[in-house]
Structure formats: structure tokens, C-alpha cells
Amino acid sequence: MMKIKFIPLLFLSLSLALIGCSSDNNKDNEFGRLSIKLTDAPFPHDLVAEANVTIFKIEARSKGEGTDENNAPYLLLMEEEMEVNLLDLTNGITTTLVNTEVPAGSYDLFRVYVKGVNIVLTDGTVYDLKVPSGAESGIKVFVEPNIIVDGGLTADLLLDFDVSKSFVAKGNRKDAGGITGFNFKPVIKASNLSTAGTLTGMITTDNGGEIIPLKGAQVSIFPEGTEFLEDDSITSAFSDETGMYTILGLEAGTYDVVVALIVESETEIIEYKTVTALGITVVAANKTTLDFELEVLE
Structure with a gap:
């Protein structure tokens, strides 16, 4: 398992x-x-x-x-x-x-x-x-x-x-x-929420031409232009079994988004390349969709 x-x-x-x-x-x-x-x-x-x-x-x-x-x-x-x-x-x-x-x-x-x-x-x-x-x-x-x-x-x-x-x-x-x-x-x-918006999307990977959802990917939100230190994160969410994540109540503005995932089993550890999206705009009372496709780190 x-x-x-x-x-x-x-x-x-x-x-x-x-x-x-x-x-x-x-x-x-x-x-x-x-x-x-x-x-x-x-x-x-x-x-x-x-x-x-x-x-x-x-x-x-x-x-x-x-x-x-x-x-x-x-x-x-x-x-x-x-x-x-x-x-x-x-x-x-x-x-x-x-x-x-x-x-x-x-x-x-x-x-x-x-x-x-x-x-x-x-x-x-x-x-x-x-x-x-x-x-x-x-x-x-x-x-x-x-x-x-x-x-x-x-x-x-x-x-x-x-x-x-x-x-x-x-x-x-x-x-x-x-x-x-x-x-x-x-x-x-x-x-x-009258001055805040929602960020949502899907986390997937390409498995030999088949796009499959990834569960447990951590999506971290940072103020634009800051260093990606854990203590500086505004909030985080994890993708579910369908690969979906949703973050509510983000104040309208511009953010940097970091997605990371490590999957560990009894026989192996699979680490995916960390993906960063810079300058993502969140609009008040609106939903911003941001999808990510992760690649396995060789």
C-alpha cells in the first residue's frame, strides 16, 4: 500500500x-x-x-x-x-x-x-x-x-x-x-469574501500518455515575490483522490503558487518535480482556475 x-x-x-x-x-x-x-x-x-x-x-x-x-x-x-x-x-x-x-x-x-x-x-x-x-x-x-x-x-x-x-x-x-x-x-x-476570491484546479501527471489525477499534492500560496519558505506560506491545501484542490478566502491580489508531492511506499519513494506558478491573480468574489501537471523527478 x-x-x-x-x-x-x-x-x-x-x-x-x-x-x-x-x-x-x-x-x-x-x-x-x-x-x-x-x-x-x-x-x-x-x-x-x-x-x-x-x-x-x-x-x-x-x-x-x-x-x-x-x-x-x-x-x-x-x-x-x-x-x-x-x-x-x-x-x-x-x-x-x-x-x-x-x-x-x-x-x-x-x-x-x-x-x-x-x-x-x-x-x-x-x-x-x-x-x-x-x-x-x-x-x-x-x-x-x-x-x-x-x-x-x-x-x-x-x-x-x-x-x-x-x-x-x-x-x-x-x-x-x-x-x-x-x-x-x-x-x-x-x-x-466580498474582497476575497477562490483558487481551484486539478493536479495530474502524464503516465505514458495517460493523464491521471494525483492525490495528496500540497498547494502552497505565497505573497508575490517572497522566498518560498514554509513559515511564509499564507495557506495551503492538498489535492483529493480526483486531483482537485480548492482554496477559499484568498484576499484579492497576486500570489506565487508552489505545488509539491512525495509518494512513499514500502518499496520505493516517488518524488515529483516541484512546480511554481508566479504572479497568479485572484479576483474578489470570483474563482481562479489553475491546473498543474507534475513530472516524476528522476
Whole structure:
């Protein structure tokens, strides 16, 4: 059986779509509709079978003109338990967390409350993790610039839950038997989808004239013109079994994209030539398609 070797990096996305009332398009409407969706980028499954989080409440802070941040009111968006295995959601697949009307206005901070966090390894070992503050005060996610909800209009917010930084393995991370536990240190960042776009495409290889998809290729996004160091990567994704990858919530702009893949089996290691695409433009509220064909490194 072939084993794919990954650089461990994972991003979970909470997609918040603020949709105006369908009855009319009047900008003077006092309410819009808020739909919060959950998705996840591809994840290396060779050691981890499940990454479970129970989200039981979500709040948003209303930032009115001249409002004191310390006294700004919070709006309750959802208050019910929803357990999610983050590994079930890949490449744009989403599950809805919230779909409710909210007052038109400006929102600068979201609080996500979580509990019941655990990791299940492929050998069946379960690690229950302590939540440092998410169950009491919520995981705070600031939005800059503020997300604006106008009556009758649509606004979108994407929360990227960096699982690779949030679930930190202890012990030998390359071997399930060497892992002694995990620390949970939640890291979430926000992207305004009205100013962000999507990058998607296929990763394939030419196998004697037959084009076949490649699973597990890592697609890393870097600011244009920077050195390709792992710590400088803005975000990453992995291609699935169809060769497809999708990266949501990229701020509109120009990026450099690097694709790498090493496939390891019991008898051989197949390394593909790293491919780089420079100056790729991502347009706000649009999808950019970028395909790659990898060659085996002799």
C-alpha cells in the first residue's frame, strides 16, 4: 500500500454568508440574513482519522458608529450543540451552522464557543483535549476591516480555522505509536469574501500518455515575490483522490503558487518535480482556475 508523505498543514473554514431579505432589495431594510457554513481543506489522513469539535454557541459584536468597544453589544447567532468531524469537510464541501436574520450594521468581532474537542488516530486511540478558553469566553476572531451588513445586500465572511496549529501533536509526529497526546491551541483568522476570491484546479501527471489525477499534492500560496519558505506560506491545501484542490478566502491580489508531492511506499519513494506558478491573480468574489501537471523527478 502506498503512503503519501505530507507537510502537515490544514485550514478549516467557517463561511459566513450575510444575505439580504429576498422579498425586496431596499437598502433601508433593517435586517439581513446570516448563514454560517463550515468547511475544511484536505488533510493528511495517514495518522489521524477524526478531529472532532463541538460548536455550541456563536456571537457577533455590533460595532456602531462611536460605540465603545468595551461596551459594544453582542448578538447571539446560534446556541445549540453541533459536533463536527473536521476531516469530513474537504475542498469546498460545507455544512450550515447558522441561518438567521441579523440587524443591518457593522460587525468587528465574532466569538466561537467550543467544547468536546478530541482527536482519533487511525489505530483507534482517542485523545480528549482541554479547551483553554473557548468554552468560557469563546474563541475571539477579529474582522479587519469590519464586515458590513446592508439591508437587501449580500456580505460574506470566511473564518479560517488553522487545524495544524490548533491541534499540536506531542511526541513523534511521524508515527502513530510515537504520539503521546495533543494540545489544543485554537487559531482562527478572518477573510472578508466580498474582497476575497477562490483558487481551484486539478493536479495530474502524464503516465505514458495517460493523464491521471494525483492525490495528496500540497498547494502552497505565497505573497508575490517572497522566498518560498514554509513559515511564509499564507495557506495551503492538498489535492483529493480526483486531483482537485480548492482554496477559499484568498484576499484579492497576486500570489506565487508552489505545488509539491512525495509518494512513499514500502518499496520505493516517488518524488515529483516541484512546480511554481508566479504572479497568479485572484479576483474578489470570483474563482481562479489553475491546473498543474507534475513530472516524476528522476
